[in-house]
Amino acid sequence: MKKIFVLLALSISYYAIGQTDEEVLKEIYKSALVEGESYNWLETLSQDIGGRLSGSLNAERAVDWGKEELDQLGLDKVWLQPVMVPKWVRGAKEFAYIKTGNGETTNVNICALGGSVSTNPLGLTASVVEVKNFEELAALGEAGVKGKIVFYNRPMQADLISTFEAYGGCVDQRYMGAVQAAKYGAAGVIVRSMNLRVDDFPHAGSMTYGDLPAEKRIPSAAISTRDANLLSSMLKLDSSLQFYFKQNCKQLADVKSYNVIGEITGSQYPDEYIIVGGHLDSWDLGDGSHDDGAGIVQSMEVLRLFKTLNIKPKHSLRVVMFMNEENGLRGATEYAKVANQKGEKHVVSLESDAGGFTPRGFSFDCTDDTFKKVLNWKPLFKPYLIHYFEQGGAGADVGPLKTDNNVTVGLRPDSQRYFDHHHAANDTFDAVNKRELELGAATMASLVYLFDNHGI
């Protein structure tokens, strides 16, 4: 009780609208839940534009849309920051089947991984060798792998509470699987989708060939979890079965795109920046509602809330819609480079890129001293069931902005359903709940308000 009393005393401030921190947070949450725009914006971005892979026409439509919406918020500045981005195209829908010794075929659901080369136009047929990790692959060596399709089938670990931790424990198969398998002369790679649920959706995502020369690059695709289970059990019955897949994706030359940026210039520290952002690009299979349409519209909503509630930030407050997080991080790299060239001091950078689910808190990448200060704000969030304040990584797009003295932060929503949708055809608007999305935006705006008001 005493602690709360001290906190209340400290937090009385006539900044902004002459209210205590508690009162300001209440107004923020109320406006987000009662008159919020985030859900409407997401509907347009998801339903009218849709999936928006870097370099695609849809990505350019999303840039135009983002700028137009920011123009209507009455900010002090809105602009596009040019950046060259990779352009990989999926081409015709992939096709795959398992063929057993008796000639029977079973169609399975796959998708090319982002950055993969195509198969031969007629497709690739080969026998399959299943491995759980690179150690098993190395033990098989060229004798066991050459000319075959390597099938990486290590599932996400279900007993980890953080699904992001489970993802982190598996994603090497997707990202590095081809370059590892190619070492031993594999003909292609099939990777179990990064999904904790057993269903029919193949999940896209980026992969690398490292410094493999073009002629050594082998096609790489994700298979749905249900079909991965099927393939694995069929292999146990018939280890000589054949797997066929066809994809005609390709990497084209880089094209010009943009980060979309809006700013409310600070009243006291106009040269110090607090930014909120997400990434405007998405994979192409779904409409990118959770990854990361949610982060985009929540970041926009933070600035709308400041305008609507007439909170005039002391620091310059920016929303940044980063381009090309998914397969290049070019937008984030460019934004940080320009900020550095201009000597713009970014004191706090907050990213939302973990889905539009009920917010649970934040992960703070900052000094212990700053974190101690931040922890004093935690009780202010209790009425909103925000309880997760931990030190840790913030996010990919704010990564390039990190210095020893500043703060980067990642919003941490409930993660249980995230990988059901991540990079798959079911990452769609209907999978986002309006209130959950709005609560995330309000939680971000509240933290931004506290950083702006009290500094780091």
Add this chain to the structure above:
Amino acid sequence: MKKIFVLLALSISYYAIGQTDEEVLKEIYKSALVEGESYNWLETLSQDIGGRLSGSLNAERAVDWGKEELDQLGLDKVWLQPVMVPKWVRGAKEFAYIKTGNGETTNVNICALGGSVSTNPLGLTASVVEVKNFEELAALGEAGVKGKIVFYNRPMQADLISTFEAYGGCVDQRYMGAVQAAKYGAAGVIVRSMNLRVDDFPHAGSMTYGDLPAEKRIPSAAISTRDANLLSSMLKLDSSLQFYFKQNCKQLADVKSYNVIGEITGSQYPDEYIIVGGHLDSWDLGDGSHDDGAGIVQSMEVLRLFKTLNIKPKHSLRVVMFMNEENGLRGATEYAKVANQKGEKHVVSLESDAGGFTPRGFSFDCTDDTFKKVLNWKPLFKPYLIHYFEQGGAGADVGPLKTDNNVTVGLRPDSQRYFDHHHAANDTFDAVNKRELELGAATMASLVYLFDNHGI
């Protein structure tokens, strides 16, 4: 840090499987997430049986299913406890439209409220008077209400973080709307569905006529939120519009049903009971997956976890599938009556009846001293992101068991999406996420384990 150290020291126990509390909880969560049965059970209960209103054939099928499943768990006792329940039947699907002065009709989505009488077989047509609460109704009086349909249209308050609080602020319209409107001679009642989302689903739920004689009872139905908005805006344009609805529901005589109960008899205190439960009945429009199939299968899973992990409870541990929570609470009343007659001391009664969403914690109905003790366990739950430990109400079915000295507890899952589905046709299996459901079961089992091991 010191506090955690003390807790760790206290919690080392060679009870059960010779492990610390931390280790036991880890095993519980792992088993629930990796080899749990709750989701499989829910699939059968929801998909193969479906909606199971008290007194229906489906409710009896659910009783049989429940007993069969418990019989397979290797418990010490499984039995059915007879109880007479009300039997209300919906009859043919309801039909309703709005008719404006120019003769144009617009169909709208309604459902009869549980316990309501039917309309005249040809339906009821009347003009509509919209009110937000009983004060507005009283102000209109007989002059403004007689012969009309009263349309209760007070929405759930969107800026409340707990959707149950928002529900509590509105449900008087549904439960008491008819008896209040009948006082002033209304012809019927239409109630805005208890739903924070704007969509097309009418939401069922119970209502009362109090001690109104049969001839004064007026038909009462819920209308979807989107159609409530439509009706309200049409009334503003044409206050003399007519509303037509037809429903042929009726209340039949009580029928015999059952609570389904299973028990692991305690090793040290066999005459003291810890129970976990939910309600086996559901509304009829959906398949009752969240309300309360989830609570049923989570409660079953608690006992499965004890058996699988070879945790032999000191107290007798029961799962109770209560019948008739939705429209009578007869099962809970009977269970408590029998327990009382037999002098069974119920030390802890834990209910799950708030949906199968990600668990956030518990609401404890207990003395301050007990709550202080319970709070010591909170850090044990931190790895599982369980943070909500508050004193408050527990739940309807464990209510009749409450005494001054015992503990009743309600699981508190994330509530944001609950009322999107509550009592509506979209309360279906596909709306339940496997991991979220399993985490709830593990969280319940962990609390039960701690109460059993350390007492109250």
